[in-house]
Amino acid sequence: MNDPQSDNSFAAGAAYIDGRYMPIGQAAIPITDWGYRRSDVTYDVVGVWEGNFFRLEDHVRRFRSSMRKFRFEPREGDEEIKSVLNRCVALSGLKNAYVAMDCLRGRPAPGMPYHPVHARNYIAAFAIPWVWVMSPEVQKRGGHLITAETLRIPADSVDPTAKNFHWADLTRGQFEALDRGADFALLLDSEGNVTEGPGFNVFFVIDDVVLTPDAGVLEGITRKSVIEICGDLGIPAKVSKVPAAEARAADEIFLATTAGGVMPASRIDGRIMGNDRPGPISMKIQETFWAKRAKGWHATPVDYAAVAAVV
């Protein structure tokens, strides 16, 4: 650990846990930590593409907001978190990276009352090679979606705007998708409106208007980017309720996530949209997204030289 640069196992990824840096293969959470045992943890994920963080400030701001909502108080401030993330990427040397930041509850020390307020919260982070939620091949043909029977956990139980690992509903939806020969599940709320899917927001193109659900969802940063791009392109965009019946009859659908950008779909619940390929508005938004990224839109360059300096 004294000379991390000499350890080439960092090439598979680099992690930080509560003050210490290590190769990703060594990064682990104590089995007794409530961050694992009660999923008492919040997180965020920022992408690095061609050596640049995308909307780093937005991600760290949302991470802090999630921490406040769950009443986490780690010792690291926002500037330190940004420096930790940079250092994880720099240690790994990765140009395209999936960069996660977690804040875990910890666990009350032995003898303390068994209440989360008595635990010392801490930060973990890591950079690993870029992950595509939807593979480039599937992006080309368009994802096949279903609306799942399993309902999204409602906001009066777990606040979806505070990013969390409560994914059993989303995981169950993914098994429903598998059983029905599809790629991804969209989850509905108890009133039959679309919410989100496993790790992504969803957009519908209906009569040349782009719609995305207004409630029961993470306020995604790629979602926000899509809405900004719609503004640039003069495409009307609306944040509103989307009943399942409208979703199933949409002209086009696409998904938005950090780990994949703008990802078009071509089928929903067995219905083929358009020509069974990504629709033209989805493609236009996807192209614009990556073109803007390539031009440095909301980019923060990774400081790869930071490795030596911070050891």
Added chain:
Amino acid sequence: MNDPQSDNSFAAGAAYIDGRYMPIGQAAIPITDWGYRRSDVTYDVVGVWEGNFFRLEDHVRRFRSSMRKFRFEPREGDEEIKSVLNRCVALSGLKNAYVAMDCLRGRPAPGMPYHPVHARNYIAAFAIPWVWVMSPEVQKRGGHLITAETLRIPADSVDPTAKNFHWADLTRGQFEALDRGADFALLLDSEGNVTEGPGFNVFFVIDDVVLTPDAGVLEGITRKSVIEICGDLGIPAKVSKVPAAEARAADEIFLATTAGGVMPASRIDGRIMGNDRPGPISMKIQETFWAKRAKGWHATPVDYAAVAAVV
């Protein structure tokens, strides 16, 4: 690891992860494992008291049922799991232990599609010193409860009968309890009926009848034991809906969990029950529970000699 008995760090607890035994301080979950990152994991907890497992068969049977519900397929069969649990306790030498068994999703290997079906599931387990969810001091005065504003995650999102770490609602409830000067939160469902609290089932004594919620709850093994004890004692017991208003007007309340047995309450939402002490029926059930345990009720002796044999 070759001679675990010589390593006295096992005294703090012993763990098993995917085929390997280790002192509890070394037991950790990879930060990238979906068991942590998506809380894609199920678990169970069995107690050891004075050298005996309590209802070991019931716990392992429920664990298997939870695994099936979440579509986990670890390599260990039920007999092997029992032997792993025994060995964890034997390694630790603990006479009173909290013994957990987890089944984690794992994570798809690099290059595999990003779907849980492509992950190799595995078992983790550990034995640590006995944990009291409610300290013996609080048990003596009776717990102070609240009904929380936060609602329990509904069964159409996450099946509560498959034991899981989706605790953000329960944790939030515990912060509500803290803010209101109480010990524990009871969570309601969206129709205003009581469900359960963080790690326990709840019982109400109303007009000499013992009631416990019928839906939205874990089918607790201590809960089942309480119902059996009511039968022994000739106390009418009923599994039914319990509206919050009835709960708040109950004559007595007690909680039931593996990590605490039968735990009486004395206040709810600021209202003092009886003489601000555990009620007589709660006390009778609590005494009977521990008296039966002492006589070997549903006991499986820990085989402490198994350590050497299995190395």
